[in-house]
Amino acid sequence: MRDGYVLRKGYQEDERARNSFNRLAGQIFGLDFENWYQNGYWKNNYIPYSILKEDEVLANVSVSPMVFRENGVQRHYIQLGTVMTSKACRNQGLIRQLMEEIQRDYEGKTEGWFLFANESVLDFYPKFGFRRSDEFEYEKDVTIDQEATAVKIQIGENDQLLRLKRGMKESCPQSSLWLETNEELTMFYALDYLSKDIYFIPEQGAYVFAVLKKGQLHLQQVFAPEKVDLDRIAAAFGREVKSLVLGFSPIDKQGFTCSKIKDNDTVLHVKGSALDKVEGDFLRIPELAHT
Numbered sequence: 412m413r414d415g416y417v418l419r420k421g422y423q424e425d426e427r428a429r430n431s432f433n434r435l436a437g438q439i440f441g442l443d444f445e446n447w448y449q450n451g452y453w454k455n456n457y458i459p460y461s462i463l464k465e466d467e468v469l470a471n472v473s474v475s476p477m478v479f480r481e482n483g484v485q486r487h488y489i490q491l492g493t494v495m496t497s498k499a500c501r502n503q504g505l506i507r508q509l510m511e512e513i514q515r516d517y518e519g520k521t522e523g524w525f526l527f528a529n530e531s532v533l534d535f536y537p538k539f540g541f542r543r544s545d546e547f548e549y550e551k552d553v554t555i556d557q558e559a560t561a562v563k564i565q566i567g568e569n570d571q572l573l574r575l576k577r578g579m580k581e582s583c584p585q586s587s588l589w590l591e592t593n594e595e596l597t598m599f600y601a602l603d604y605l606s607k608d609i610y611f612i613p614e615q616g617a618y619v620f621a622v623l624k625k626g627q628l629h630l631q632q633v634f635a636p637e638k639v640d641l642d643r644i645a646a647a648f649g650r651e652v653k654s655l656v657l658g659f660s661p662i663d664k665q666g667f668t669c670s671k672i673k674d675n676d677t678v679l680h681v682k683g684s685a686l687d688k689v690e691g692d693f694l695r696i697p698e699l700a701h702t
Contacts, residue, residue: 413503416469418512421458423448427466432459435468439495444599452598457702459493460509470496470505474513475596475702476521480589482692486685489517491526492702510539523683527701530675541680547693549657549667553642559649561610564618566601575601575609575634578618582634586659588694597632597699605631612647615639620699626653632699638662658698669693677701 422428429448436442447453461471473493479486491513496505525544528536533543564571579594590596600620601609608631610619617635621628628648633639641663645655661667672695679696681689689696 415464417463418460418508419463420460421455422461423453423459425466428461428463428468431463431466431468432461432471435471435495435497436493438497440493442493443603446602447599450598450602452595452602454595456592456595460513462505462509468497469500470509472506472509472513473702474517476592477700478591480584480591481688481694482587485591486523487521488523488525488683488686489521490700490702491524494526494528506535507538514539521683523681523686525679525681525686525689525696527677528680530678533678536680539682541682544679544681544686544690546672546679546690547660547669547695548672549661549664549669549695550654551667552654553645553652555646555648555650555652557646557649559647559651560614561612561619561621561647561649563607564609564611566606566609572601574611575618578616578636579634581636583636583638585633585635585639585662586657586697587662587692588660588689588696590697590700593699596702600699610647612639612644614647615643617644619644620658621648623648623651626651627656628652628654629656629658631658632697642666658695660693660695 433443433445444453456475458474459471460474461468471493472491475490475492477488477490479488494506566572579597605620608620608622610621615635617633617639619633620631628645641661645652
């Protein structure tokens with residue numbers, strides 16, 4: 412490693428280094444983790460591995476240990492995310508050094524690895540044992556003849572946030588690939604990027620993350636104490652809904668059309684035979700599990 416370069420891990424409590432991380436994440440991805448940190452959710456389920464010079468982050472790969480319920484079977488996977496290098500430090504092999512360090516730390520401690528990458532780096536990750544994997548999306552047309560009953564949640568109100576957290580904690584699996592360790596990461600979305608897209612469905616006691624646009628209801632996640640009826644969830648958004656698209660793989664696939672996702676910016680890569688079933692069983696890593 413070059414003189415003055417230092418590899419650091421899990422340093423989010425260091426304000427100067429964290430601020431540098433946020434600046435680089437903003438430049439590369441338009442992301443900012445500060446609100447998430449200040450609200451107490453950036454803990455041990457998102458571990459930055461970074462190369463710094465003094466307090467400036469030059470390159471990063473973040474590690475997210477995750478526990479999933481996969482068709483009833485508990486699985487321990489690791490997701491790699493927020494892979495980024497400052498423009499001035501590219502082509503120096505910094506990401507390679509971070510990947511090698513992560514593999515030394517976690518090899519043999521997980522059942523599988525996954526990450527999402529764009530088409531421009533598809534030749535890079537196979538060098539570390541990753542392979543490209545297909546992902547699948549579930550969709551169905553719906554006809555709704557009732558008024559909307561979904562109640563939009565104002566997440567800025569403290570009691571609503573507490574109710575959402577309780578609803579998440581008490582939820583049973585609502586998808587065939589269910590993220591059990593969901594609070595920290597889901598709060599990243601709830602506090603910022605999806606804060607205006609959270610609803611409560613009284614008749615099913617369900618909290619949902621959903622976006623309705625031009626007749627299409629994109630249902631990203633559902634939390635409820637009992638297994639929900641997705642048709643009833645869609646109906647709660649009223650007559651405007653003409654089609655339902657899921658950001659996860661449903662437990663009951665009847666009536667849904669399954670198709671391969673074609674998105675060159677988020678190509679799934681996996682490592683480890685345990686993750687073969689994700690592709691083989693036409694599963695989808697939930698959208699709210701992406702880091």
